[in-house]
Amino acid sequence: MNCGDLKDAYELYALGLAEGEEQAEIARHLARGCEACRNGVDQAMALNSLLLGVSEDVKPRARLKRRIVASVRGKHRSWTWAGILAAACMLIAAVWLGEQERQRTSQLVDTRRALIAVTADRDRLAACLRMLDEPDTMRVGFGKSGPPHGNVFVNGHSGVLLIASNLPKLQPGRMFEMWVIPKGGSPRPAGMFRSNEGGTGFNMMSGPVDVASLGMIAVTVEPSAGSAMPTSQPIFAVPVAGL
């Protein structure tokens, strides 16, 4: 068939209603790029479109638009929600892992601090024991008339060691401060310390001391940061002059 034989079938072809040899022939013409048939089918589609648009106007229910828009958005939303869910899970996992890491780091810092404190105590105790074991260490007792009582140990090479019991309870933010008072001189800070629950505490000022110039060892209660000079009356003062 030539294009002229097919022209009456273009509209039905465009509607999917062409039959038999007409349908097959138009398809063959279009497949080989027949311009006349292409133009004919295009015009047929335009005519069909105008005719299909001619119907009694019927208003659909408002929910139809919502259904259609939701069905399209639903496809997007499923991916969007999946993304949001994945991101939320990752965020939660990241926060959880971060918190775990923070806790581990905090525990590690606390452990290291405790280790440093224990090591310092150990070193101090070791120094105290060495001092006590030295033959030239001198001892002065105090508190026979009432608490607190204890001993002051002085060694010209090692320093001054104070061991006291029945110490008063400290208020928060306060510590004991030991003072070394030379004969006729001003008090010099000699270290901060706390007592244990039983009221016993010790403090050592390490290093050589001029025993001959020593006048007194005293203890006051001071702010935790320490004071350059005593800010309260001494809890006790132990004369060490003349050792």
Next chain:
Amino acid sequence: MVSYTISGMLNFLTAVLAYAILQVALRFKDDADLARRLKAREPRAMEDLYDRYGRLAYSLVYRVVRNSAAAEDLVQETFLRVWNRVQSFDPQRGALGPWILTVARNRAIDYLRSLDGRMAAGALELDRAENPALFSFDDSALSIDRARRLKTAFEKLNPNQRMVIELAYFEGLSQSEMADRMKQPLGTVKTWVRTALKALREELVEATGV
């Protein structure tokens, strides 16, 4: 005569033609931008598409199936099909409105065929006929002047010619099926179809001076 039994329906069709056909011609304009937005998957584009063609598509589908629930399902299917296939559509050359109406019409015809066991026979043809690549004709063919001329030509058709147009466009019957339905010889039906389409076609061609 069969044609007299449906003459009331055809007269009504003619009465609404003048208004509706102008609406169709107007709506088919300026679809390129909307098509581009659909291809870009802009969320608002589907709403705009429905605002422009939802009522038209629903009216067409309802006319075919005469069932509001089925019509809603089929219109939803239509818009989803357009959404899913719009990537094959050429927004520079394409006519979005005609494509949507064709998809809507084919969904409705497919539904009718499934009801009376004709589904398998024409499903493939319907699917081919709504290929978006086919809808790349010059939309100047959808001018208001052409719409007016089509209306005039349609009004001049005799009842048998209007009947076969109705059966083809809105019930999806082939010429053989029309002959069975109308209990007329196939040759007679083909003559009615050919003369009806020729009259409509000539009006559209004359409108552009081709």
